[in-house]
Amino acid sequence: MDLMKLSFMLNGEATEIMVDPSDMLVDILRERLLLTGTKKGCGKGECGACTVIMDGAAVNSCMIPAMKAMGTTVQTIEGIGSPNQLHPLQESFMDEGAIQCGFCTPGMIMSAKALLDSTPHPDGAQIKEAIAGNICRCTGYVKIEKAILSASEKLKG
Amino acid sequence: MKEFSFFSPGTLDEALSLLSQHKDSVSVIAGGTDIVLELNERAHTAQAVVDISKIKDLRYVKVVDGVVRIGALSTFTDLENDPYIRDHVKSLYSACYYVGSPQIRNLGTIGGNVANASVAGDTPTALISLDATVVLRSAAGKREMKITDFYSGAGKTQLEKDELLTEIYFDAPTENMATAYTKLGKRKALVIVVIGLAVLLERDCNNICSKAQVVIGAVARYPKRLPSIEHYLVGKPITKETFEGCRDMFSQIVYDMIPTRASVGYKKESVKGVANKTFNSILKDFSLSGGEE
Numbered sequence: 001m002d003l004m005k006l007s008f009m010l011n012g013e014a015t016e017i018m019v020d021p022s023d024m025l026v027d028i029l030r031e032r033l034l035l036t037g038t039k040k041g042c043g044k045g046e047c048g049a050c051t052v053i054m055d056g057a058a059v060n061s062c063m064i065p066a067m068k069a070m071g072t073t074v075q076t077i078e079g080i081g082s083p084n085q086l087h088p089l090q091e092s093f094m095d096e097g098a099i100q101c102g103f104c105t106p107g108m109i110m111s112a113k114a115l116l117d118s119t120p121h122p123d124g125a126q127i128k129e130a131i132a133g134n135i136c137r138c139t140g141y142v143k144i145e146k147a148i149l150s151a152s153e154k155l156k157g
Numbered sequence: 158m159k160e161f162s163f164f165s166p167g168t169l170d171e172a173l174s175l176l177s178q179h180k181d182s183v184s185v186i187a188g189g190t191d192i193v194l195e196l197n198e199r200a201h202t203a204q205a206v207v208d209i210s211k212i213k214d215l216r217y218v219k220v221v222d223g224v225v226r227i228g229a230l231s232t233f234t235d236l237e238n239d240p241y242i243r244d245h246v247k248s249l250y251s252a253c254y255y256v257g258s259p260q261i262r263n264l265g266t267i268g269g270n271v272a273n274a275s276v277a278g279d280t281p282t283a284l285i286s287l288d289a290t291v292v293l294r295s296a297a298g299k300r301e302m303k304i305t306d307f308y309s310g311a312g313k314t315q316l317e318k319d320e321l322l323t324e325i326y327f328d329a330p331t332e333n334m335a336t337a338y339t340k341l342g343k344r345k346a347l348v349i350v351v352i353g354l355a356v357l358l359e360r361d362c363n364n365i366c367s368k369a370q371v372v373i374g375a376v377a378r379y380p381k382r383l384p385s386i387e388h389y390l391v392g393k394p395i396t397k398e399t400f401e402g403c404r405d406m407f408s409q410i411v412y413d414m415i416p417t418r419a420s421v422g423y424k425k426e427s428v429k430g431v432a433n434k435t436f437n438s439i440l441k442d443f444s445l446s447g448g449e450e
Binding site for chain 2: 002004020021022024043044045048051057058059060063064065067068070071111114129130132133134
């Protein structure tokens with residue numbers, strides 16, 4: 001099948017890449033752009049490991065045909081902080097011990113970031129709702145919720 | 158994964174002409190949360206995929222002359238965040254709120270939910286209780302039909318390959334009406350509905366039920382109106398006692414729909430709780446005692 005040119009803003013940079021239209025965004029991010037922070041779990045939108053922020057909303061990149069990202073703004077875990085300057089969510093996840101095996105973490109943080117971007121001071125129920133689409137099979141949700149709450153307090157300043 | 162050509166029209170006219178060109182093997186995606194998975198799993202094949210999500214003109218909620226009009230590309234999140242839907246069309250609000258997860262609701266659209274005709278769709282049940290009409294367009298013209306006529310059997314609809322569902326509309330509920338939807342699932346997020354119950358009730362100035370539209374989803378192969386419950390309710394006072402009086406009817410109806418299904422024992426009992434919850438929400442909406450807090 002003919003390749004198509006995908007142009008989009010990825011982590012603040014104008015990005016162009018030739019893709020097969022039947023490729024999913026998660027595979028383009030991981031295999032072609034080597035942004036392997038975004039994880040691929042179930043591949044069916046049920047685990048949330050592949051969550052990225054597209055045009056301000058958390059979405060499952062495993063169910064988005066790459067060309068659907070045309071003209072959009074996409075943010076992945078690599079785009080929200082750097083090793084020298086972590087995002088408050090990344091710091092809080094470490095400080096609160098909210099990471100066990102780590103596979104769900106990038107997706108959790110992206111769902112949490114989408115929440116904090118639209119609702120800077122969420123309550124417990126809003127936090128639970130925001131990560132309802134992210135599964136942690138080490139089952140450490142309490143610490144994850146605490147980490148999101150503490151990040152929101154840091155952002156309050 | 159198999160290969161296909163991908164089109165992303167920016168206008169309705171462009172989309173309709175693509176559909177008429179490729180109608181022999183075309184898949185339309187909006188949010189893609191159902192169809193993309195089918196394409197990935199090859200449950201569904203098409204030579205052309207038309208992504209209609211960039212047609213901005215089909216994403217709206219408006220109330221004009223007492224009619225609520227919803228563009229087919231409105232996402233569940235759009236509807237959940239729409240103050241009119243939240244405050245005045247509670248059944249549809251709840252049906253949207255209970256879909257999948259935030260990520261799914263950010264992508265999935267009401268038009269897709271209706272057109273995909275899944276046995277386990279949440280919004281069709283609510284829309285049937287609102288007696289909604291769907292608008293279908295093709296390059297050749299436009300037709301409208303009641304959503305109940307749109308569904309022609311399990312998983313089947315009247316939608317032709319060159320047609321798009323562009324709008325869903327229904328009469329705005331009046332001040333004398335209350336609506337509710339309850340979804341029973343194994344947990345809140347990411348579950349397939351076990352029972353969905355949508356209700357619209359109207360009362361007169363003496364608190365007597367003057368109209369009832371009651372729809373059950375996920376039990377039979379497509380959502381069904383329940384005329385026996387509707388007849389029972391009309392003419393009776395809207396009270397907790399009236400509602401309690403039809404709980405066993407719900408049980409019997411569910412039993413009669415799926416007498417041989419393994420889940421019948423569970424569903425015929427749990428439907429009573431679902432009815433209870435739904436009617437409590439109606440009582441609360443009418444500010445009557447017995448409603449939930």
